[in-house]
Amino acid sequence: MKKLYMELKYSWQVMMHPIDGFYELQYFGKGSVLSATILIALFLICVIVNKEITNFVFNLNGLEETSPIQLFVYCIVPLFIWVLSNYLVGAIANGQGSFKTIYITTAYALLPYIYFSIPISIVSNVLTDAEKSIYSFLIFVVIAWVVIMLYLQVKEVQEYEIYETFKNIFLIIFTAILIVVFSFALYGIVLQSYSFLIEFLREVLAYD
């Protein structure tokens, strides 16, 4: 319990000094799968809470038009595809990260959103349309921070050079797209073969 508390407490350190932070996560065991999973769960909770409490002026539909499953698919699934393709690309392109480290560091890369998005949503409630630029600037800062964290995550964990990192991020995104396309194709094939099987059984065994 104490260890978990220390791991979560260390998140601030990671966010403020990501290069050192990712290094220590990787080699000194400052984070664990459990703490990373908790952070991902917090991320999902933040997304849901933000949808609810952000000012109506910047947030037309709120939670009305979504469902927990939809939010899960939109937030968590891309994250896992990122982890998977990050690992796969790293494995063939001299990356140093294990699957576990990549999972943990990806979760810690989301920290700026977990820390700051809810305060921004609370502040948004006193802003009107005229101050929209303030709100969008704050959101932009958080998202840019997360993007930089993800970039540093790839760079530090896999131990790449700057140019190499950009190339590999491009490859990771390409792999992610391929994973999505192939999983759709697989889904279609499974569906087809299932209905084929049913038809076949119906024909041969008079199964109903």
Next chain:
Amino acid sequence: MNGGVGNTYMKNKAIFTIPIIIILSLYMGTSSVFAKVPYPSFSFGPEGKPFPIQTPYMPENVIGNTLYQQDQGKLVNTLGLNNPNDIFIDKNDNLFISDSFNNRVVEINGNGILLQEFGMGNNPKSRLNAPDGVYVSQNGDVYVADTGNQRIAVYQSNGQFLKEYKKPDDVSLKNIMFAPIQLSIDERGFLFVVLRGSDEGVAVLSPDGKFQGFFGRNVTQLSLIERIKRNLYTKQQLATNSNQVAASVSDVYIGNDNYVYTCTQNVSTNQIKKLNTKGEDLFDNIDFNVNNDNFSANGDLSFSSITVDKNGFIYAVDKENGLIFIYDNNGHILASFGMKLTGNNFRIGRFGMPVSIAVNSKGEIYVVDQSYNGIQVFKPTNFMKEVFTATNLYNNGEYSKSKPYWEDILKKNVFYYEAHLALGEIYYENQQWSKSLSELKLAKNQKMYSDALWQLRVVWVQKNLNKLVAALVLLFSLFFIAKKFNIKLKIKKLRIKP
């Protein structure tokens, strides 16, 4: 003290009872409504999102498939309508219907009793050939778009042939067939004529029959593929490629407010236009498209006919989807009802070929349906009457008078979008900002919500400025004290450490 307790008790009770009442009313509302009428009724919120409403119009009867004539005090059957094309209701609530296969125009009253026939006389000039549009002017003259004879025939109210408008001798009409299908007449007596297959818009004729120009032309809508084709095709290929002309106007109606209302089929924007005398469309930025996930409409709206009542409410009938839409004078949708006729399942309210729509002074809707060879009649319900009253008062700026009506509408239908929007604006005008905010949130109007929030914030800051400044000063002083304290602590720590 006692009152306080009672109040919280009431509040707690309300938390449980209100949802139950809402659920019950919804359940009872829908079940009773669907049991009575054979069609669903919807209205639409922002982005064309549908929500169910109480039945706005009750089916009354179908008239015209058999007509009756007064003969020595007795009613005698006479020739009924055969493929009626158009309907017009005059100021005495008599119906004028163009009966195209019988080559006549009939004047009947609301019970289907024949009062007068036009175009049946021996005079060859007077005879009609497949008439379509009908219009009755203020002095009772009957204008008929005599499509088959390529003219507009004018009769006196007693059936006597008066005059005709032939194709005007004008250069711009040289290559166009003069086959009028719809017409309307403005205050000055100018004729606005829809010509069959014309992509130029509505032809305008002066009272003496001179051509004045085209009006309200639709813009050619090119799809993405069409645009690519245009760039790639040779001239020869382009010449054989159709689908490049602007959609032709399907109906024209000039309201009491002297605006020209037109509707167009098979277009995805500007299905209804409200044109001023310059030809500018006041509905240009209104999105008429509706989200059709939850009801029977498939594809775009396709309005075949339009009419406007004396209060400026717009009624349009969608031929493809069998739906009737009612808009207010600003193009906001109030209600829609109806269903497409499938098979031989003839029930009033299911539309097979609804080609024309008209409204009488009592607000009853008459829809000419060729599948029935007759006219379907609908009576507004109390709910719809209330919506009309509220909208009327509201659009005339009588906010406080319209407020109880809107509140009553919301009691009957919590989803009614226009009511939330109107109440939001009424509260805004009354400077009840927080009430306005909650209504505008339900109405999904971000712009007005933001304005109300601005006002609320100003009020709050004005009220609490003293406290705000005091709190800030206190915070800063605490901060400084803590800082000094901290430094001392650190010094102490430093002293302890060695």
